[in-house]
Amino acid sequence: MADKAIRKWVADRPVPEFDSTPFVEAPPLSECTVAIVTTAGLRRDGDTGWGKQDASFRVFERAERDIKLGHPSPNFDRSGYAADMNVVYPIDRLEEMAAEGIIGGVAPQHLTFMGAQDETMNTMRMDTGPAAAKILKDGGVNVVILTPV
Amino acid sequence: MVISVLRNHTERIRPPRALHCEFPLGRPLGVPGEPAFQRRVLDAAFGLLKSKEGPVLEDFPEVIEDSADEPLSCAIPPRTDESLAPAIDEARGLRKAYNRALERNGRTNVGRLADADGIEGLLESLIKVANGEDLKEAGFPSGTIIEATKDLMSYYEEAASALVDHIPAARAAESWFFKETAAGAVLLEAKAKLKEAEWPAWMFITSMNQ
Numbered sequence: 001m002a003d004k005a006i007r008k009w010v011a012d013r014p015v016p017e018f019d020s021t022p023f024v025e026a027p028p029l030s031e032c033t034v035a036i037v038t039t040a041g042l043r044r045d046g047d048t049g050w051g052k053q054d055a056s057f058r059v060f061e062r063a064e065r066d067i068k069l070g071h072p073s074p075n076f077d078r079s080g081y082a083a084d085m086n087v088v089y090p091i092d093r094l095e096e097m098a099a100e101g102i103i104g105g106v107a108p109q110h111l112t113f114m115g116a117q118d119e120t121m122n123t124m125r126m127d128t129g130p131a132a133a134k135i136l137k138d139g140g141v142n143v144v145i146l147t148p149v
Numbered sequence: 150m151v152i153s154v155l156r157n158h159t160e161r162i163r164p165p166r167a168l169h170c171e172f173p174l175g176r177p178l179g180v181p182g183e184p185a186f187q188r189r190v191l192d193a194a195f196g197l198l199k200s201k202e203g204p205v206l207e208d209f210p211e212v213i214e215d216s217a218d219e220p221l222s223c224a225i226p227p228r229t230d231e232s233l234a235p236a237i238d239e240a241r242g243l244r245k246a247y248n249r250a251l252e253r254n255g256r257t258n259v260g261r262l263a264d265a266d267g268i269e270g271l272l273e274s275l276i277k278v279a280n281g282e283d284l285k286e287a288g289f290p291s292g293t294i295i296e297a298t299k300d301l302m303s304y305y306e307e308a309a310s311a312l313v314d315h316i317p318a319a320r321a322a323e324s325w326f327f328k329e330t331a332a333g334a335v336l337l338e339a340k341a342k343l344k345e346a347e348w349p350a351w352m353f354i355t356s357m358n359q
Contacts, residue, residue: 002215002217002320002356002357002358003173003174003214003215003217003319003320004214005357005358006174006356006357006358007155007157007174009357010155010158011155011157011158012157013158015158015161015162016162017161017162017163018162018163021163021164021165021203021204022165023165023202023203023204024165025198025201026198029195029198032198043261045260049261049296052292065255065256066255066256067256068256068257068258068260069258069303070261072295072296072299072353073353074298074299074302074353074354074355074356074357075174075356075357076173076174076175077173077174077175077176077215077319077320077323078175078258078299078302078303078306078323079181079306079307079310079316079317079319079320079321079322079323080173080175080176080181080316080319081175081176081181081258082250082254082256082257082258082303082306082307082310083181083182083254083310083316084181084182084316085256086178086181086184086187087176087177087178087179087180087181087187088175088176088177088178090178090187090191092184093178093184093187093188093191094191096184096188097188097191102195103195143150143195143198144150145150145152145191145194146150146151146152146164147152147177147178148151148152148153148154148155148177149154149174149175149176149177
């Protein structure tokens with residue numbers, strides 16, 4: 001049970017803490033356009049690798065499936081993603097839910113960051129995060145599902 | 150909404166809506182190859198949108214543990230060329246299985262520093278590190294050994310999944326790699342040498358439990 005030890009190891013690590021939580025109500029799910037944002041550090045062949053505490057992000061088109069796991073940490077399972085990307089990046093599940101009318105639609109673009117950032121996450125909060133949010137808003141996204149590894 | 154994997158962190162960050170899933174790290178939707186299970190997770194997550202106020206943190210009712218304590222039961226290729234280092238002979242013997250996994254999955258996680266054709270070269274360099282050679286002289290400038298280890302582990306894990314013909318439980322293939330294979334032994338020795346040399350990122354060579 002490696003994960004229990006890893007969860008214990010990182011439990012007390014500093015994380016960003018906030019005085020309040022922004023909260024808005026979403027339209028009915030059947031009217032929402034949904035995007036995936038993962039911190040799995042996904043990559044395409046030929047992409048620049050993810051450096052230490054790299055706070056940039058990459059954009060994937062809705063139809064893209066040739067996407068690799070690129071996060072450099074050894075402390076999570078990779079074999080699940082290798083067999084079925086949806087266990088991290090549930091793009092096919094979203095397509096099914098859109099076809100069934102459960103969600104309103106699948107966003108035209110989806111994003112990946114890399115987890116394991118410094119505790120301030122300054123670049124992500126002040127620069128790359130807002131830039132990523134603009135891409136999602138421009139794509140008409142109402143709901144984002146965040147999947148860490 | 151967030152699929153939470155570290156409950157303690159989620160409690161402190163307080164995102165608007167979070168569904169804590171006590172699943173193996175690396176599998177936030179729970180079970181690869183099981184769309185119905187993944188849908189249940191998404192249904193539960195989307196259900197949080199009904200909350201009128203937040204933050205909301207709920208627990209998915211099912212727990213899945215990793216299988217690092219139960220290494221995959223998987224064949225190791227026999228020695229076919231005594232002139233090669235055991236790990237290189239072994240990696241060569243796994244190539245057909247790796248190719249089958251690639252064909253089945255339609256993708257591979259190998260290819261950060263080297264593709265499958267470059268795995269033997271990576272192993273040659275890792276053997277040099279395991280023998281105490283300097284990282285740069287062994288062929289790994291500026292931390293690239295970390296990328297190399299992920300390529301090597303992915304190559305073996307993906308080959309193993311083809312040999313057993315099912316998706317391994319979380320961490321089972323990784324444990325097989327480290328406990329049963331010659332390449333795993335090379336990686337553990339390389340990690341030990343880098344720790345001894347006080348290379349600052351030595352702990353990222355393998356997972357912390359190896």
